[in-house]
Amino acid sequence: MPLPLLLPDAPAPKVAEVALMQSVESGRSPSGGFYAWFGVSAPVEAVYAVLADHAGMSGWIPRLSRSELLSSEGDCSKVAYAVPSPIGLVEYSLNRCARGLNIWWELAEGSRFEQIRGAYLLKPIQEGTLVCYWSLVVAAIPVPASAQAEIARIGVGDLVEGLRKEVARRLE
Numbered sequence: 001m002p003l004p005l006l007l008p009d010a011p012a013p014k015v016a017e018v019a020l021m022q023s024v025e026s027g028r029s030p031s032g033g034f035y036a037w038f039g040v041s042a043p044v045e046a047v048y049a050v051l052a053d054h055a056g057m058s059g060w061i062p063r064l065s066r067s068e069l070l071s072s073e074g075d076c077s078k079v080a081y082a083v084p085s086p087i088g089l090v091e092y093s094l095n096r097c098a099r100g101l102n103i104w105w106e107l108a109e110g111s112r113f114e115q116i117r118g119a120y121l122l123k124p125i126q127e128g129t130l131v132c133y134w135s136l137v138v139a140a141i142p143v144p145a146s147a148q149a150e151i152a153r154i155g156v157g158d159l160v161e162g163l164r165k166e167v168a169r170r171l172e
Helices: 013-025 044-050 054-059 146-151 157-170
Strands: 030-040 066-073 075-085 087-100 102-109 113-125 128-139
Touching: 030 157, 044 113, 044 128, 044 157, 054 066, 054 075, 087 113, 102 128
Parallel strands: none
Antiparallel strands: 030 128, 066 075, 075 087, 087 102, 102 113, 113 128
């Protein structure tokens, strides 16, 4: 089922801030909400191939223990994920769509989350590829402080480094 294609050049900060404020006011703790721009020294097609490989994500995203393609329809796929955490294995699925140089997702199923949304927006540049990554994850229930600390240790830097290494490995 296709998701709406609402992909600005950069996410509107007020949208994320409103969602985060609503989650805090309702007593639900967000586990992450950010965006970052970064470069990858590789052609845009190579970066896109890694990011659009839904089932291969657990091979390069830190702490993601499973990414399994469940179904595909047109530009969109349903993908299941599993992440070990201090409160046990967290399992969820996302609807992920890929079109043009854009990949975006939203929560399909997962009782521990109120919301998961995000996107990769790719742009070819002389040095390779410019990637805009944004993500918003809001827990459905209060998250213990110990789990929040563990989640915070998984930085966007680890994601960027994993992506760069995987793109380089596939280009060898």
